[in-house]
Amino acid sequence: MSADVIRPKKGLEGVVFDESKISKAMPDKKSLMYRGYWVHELAETCCFEEIAYLLWHGELPTQAQLDELSQAERSQRAISPALTEAIRLFPKTAHPMDAIRTGVSFLGMEDENAWDNDRQSNERKALSLMAKIPTIIAYDYRIKNGKEPIAPKSDLTFSENFFNMCFGEVPDKEVVKAFDVSLILYAEHGFNASTFTARVVASTLSEMYAAVTAAIGSLKGPLHGGANEQVMHMLKEIGSAENAKAWMLDALQNKKKVMGFGHRLYRIGDSRVPTMSKYRDRLAEITGNKSWVEMSHILEETMVAEKGIHPNLDFPAGPAYYMMGFDIEMFTPIFVMARVTGWSAHVMEQLENNRLVRPLSDYKGPGPRSPQPIAQRG
């Protein structure tokens, strides 16, 4: 390789890939900004629809702008009979992340103008994906559970409508707010693995549906979005607060990776955890089931004391979703519902000043050598 080749750390740790105006993580301050606003303040003062507008347009919406976005989003929630039929044909054993990945790809095939890559067309696709992804997730959930899908309702907010499509009712306002907060916290996080995936796809001048489909594939891994599901499996395995400390000590002694802890950026704590933990703890009060929270507090204390490794957002989000009534395998699809706003903002930003992403590999294989005719190979 020539001398001017750059060899970054494995996993591209510490590499700045490109400029972005969408969000900024500040690990030394344990904080995160979307478009210059503190995320913990956005979570308390805004609804998820306002965050979608902010990520796409760079400013918080006025009431008129929010009304326009909400009306458009509500009017596009329905999915086609063909896609509904396809969902009915999905294998019952398929993970919902695979269902949503296939569903988004299907939406791309249905959109005759999927290839239009101008800003206005991409804003249209972003809104359509935001509106339809919850419907695909809820339909898949109900069909897999032997129930008929519940059509989206345009008189409900984004979060209220998702609860209604899953369970046929809208829960208490505080529960809906906790869900909305989780979506706001999950919406965007710089050049994480799935967003980077989306930007790489966009850089080839492919289209939005392809970028989002690829990003979903990336998010599903347990080192990324899939961790929120693994956290809940872990809490269920531990079973009670009395077992929590011994379980953690044993896991650490056996050098296990404990899901929901650690972060490539946040070595002293994840900026989003205090807000989500507050809402998780409130859900425990509302539901009257404090065991997940008691267990979580002990696990966190033990991990921080033993290793100095702090929880990430998936740690409080997992049990929060469980207490809201969602099946564990719905947790990462819910992350998709939120993060599609960030992915689509990044696809649009990539296209504003695009250059094909095409790194090098450092070849360590054999050769050079010449192939033998097959009869002479031993």
Ligand code: COA
């Ligand atoms: N449990 C136990 N030890 C952990 C850990 C965890 N969750 N996360 C990091 N560590 C330890 C590593 O074993 C390593 O220790 P060592 O130096 O003695 O080998 C050290 O901390 C550095 O970890 P490393 O894996 O190199 O960090 P990374 O930046 O590559 O990984 C994650 C970051 C997120 C992939 C990693 O922390 C992890 O696997 N966490 C669990 C999965 C998870 O919650 N993912 C969601 C992320 S938002």
